Amino acid sequence: MGSESPGLIGTSGDSLREAFGKALSELADEFPQLVVLDADIAGGTGVHHFRKSHPERFLQFGIAEQNMMAAAGGLAAVGQLPVVTTFAVFCLRAIEQARLSLAYAKRNAKIVASHPGLDTGPDGGSAQALEDLAAFRAIPGMTVLSPADPVEMALATRAILEFDGPVYMRTGRSPAKRVFGDDHTFEIGKGHIVRDGDDVTIVACGVEVARAVEAAALLAEEGIAARVVNMATIKPIDAQLLRRCSKETGAIVTAEDHNIYGGLGGAVAEALGATRPCPIEFVGVRDTFGASGEPEELAVMFGIGAKAIAEAARRAIKRKRRAA
């Protein structure tokens, strides 16, 4: 937790897409091979910053994501460092290109997807990707990230450029609550404890981390000490930390702005099933499509808000006690 800007924590900051776009632009000089690929939504994905600062390395593909995704493989093959940017739903459209021409060929290419989940808001169900984490996680060799706040997004942007291999990273559309201070650090593959507690662990990613922190505060009022883990890397998942949390708190809640199937919840269940099983409650969209509305309204409507997380925590603790 930060000490330099404690006043900002919990306030509404930049959207994750803006934080990503600004970071990418700032990092461009350090990564001379970096090229940014866009399918006519630079204003939506945040890379309008890069377009302005480095127009010669900004590659326009028009509204044609399949060609863009596979072309990234060719750019990587000749030594460029391509970052493909579009909305998460359109990454799903080009997922077979990501599979064959990026992952199968083991290209050092990055896919950065804005507008994931209900956080997409008013655009409605057609635009809200609730399946991307599951789909990209199933591709061999694909690293999957969903950073939590603007501070972490900037750090993760550097991390993916330094990392050698294909990466899928979610940003976000709506203003994101600050979770971390300026002293935050980020490492691919490492989860970290945002708030400690020993009754239950809430494992969250993306915009759900801020809601998990809020849920922990609600639970604290009832005397429940909830631990909150920020699991920004969904693949490879930090199985060691999960095992420790299972051992120390005996109950887990996963929270994600994604279908309850196949995303963070699936990854956590797989890891714990193979190491130290304990009761797990899954907070996410319950195998349905989204709808129009503001993100906070949708979070309540689809049961992924702070209250829903707190309720899941109570259920998990009850199951733990029953099992004991």
Added chain:
Amino acid sequence: MPFTPKIIPTAGRKDEPVLRHSIETDIALAARFVRQHVVASIYHAGSGHPGGSLSCADILAALFGAELNVWPTAHDDPARDRFVLSKGHAAPALYAIAAHHGFCDKREALRLRKIGSRFQGHPHVLDLPWVETSTGSLGQGFSVALGMAMGLKMQRSSARVYALLGDGELQEGEIWEGAMCAAHHKLDNFCAIIDYNKLQSDARNEQIMRLEPLAAKWRAFDWAVAEIDGHDVAELLKTFRRAGATHERPSVIIAHTVKGKGVPAWENVPQWHGSVKLTREQAEDALSALGAARKDIKDYLDGL
């Protein structure tokens, strides 16, 4: 014993003219080797796509024999030309021409589609670095090649990029996304070659999904278009040279070919497109039609 089947210029079909010794002769001999190797590897594999591998043999032989600046000893030289087999199911032909030019061992390349073999049913760059990229899902190799051309242009490299496409492959929407993109970005270092053999998996293109007017489509996308006989080596070489001289436009060569070319019984018959299992007799007949000597036929088909 090294496996080096003799390719005799006059041992082919009776109606073939005796070839003068020249670069064209070398390429014609390489193409004949490719066809023989394709038949043998598909025979051993028990599956594979002979029709589309035979139709592109002359194109591949011309590219590797005279156009591409690629060498086995420098397959990772950044300045090399790039070739992408977008119609990845013609892998047996790519493996054969690569073996002919020393990128891999001829006998190892007969282990097509076998367990543990680097010569998978579709080319994979992690198994064989000289294939440039993994293909097998139609449309994608074209886009990857386009990305290479884009990157090389940014780097001010003089390397050129070639992609070989199937005709059925042109039904993929991704091709037309890429066609628009390459023209927009003025990728004059990029050349697509269409192996236009008129047949696809189930039937003729025109029955499945009509491609014509094909040259007009590419012209409308602002490509430099050439339409040639894809089995005429001299014409192929001339057209490659012309394509290399285009300015600010990508070029496409529509190469009219015959599916199953070289094996009369298979020519223009759709059933030889798809994955087929060749009997010993079919393989022997085909190799014989392709001018392989009796001893070479035995070498090809025995003792793998």
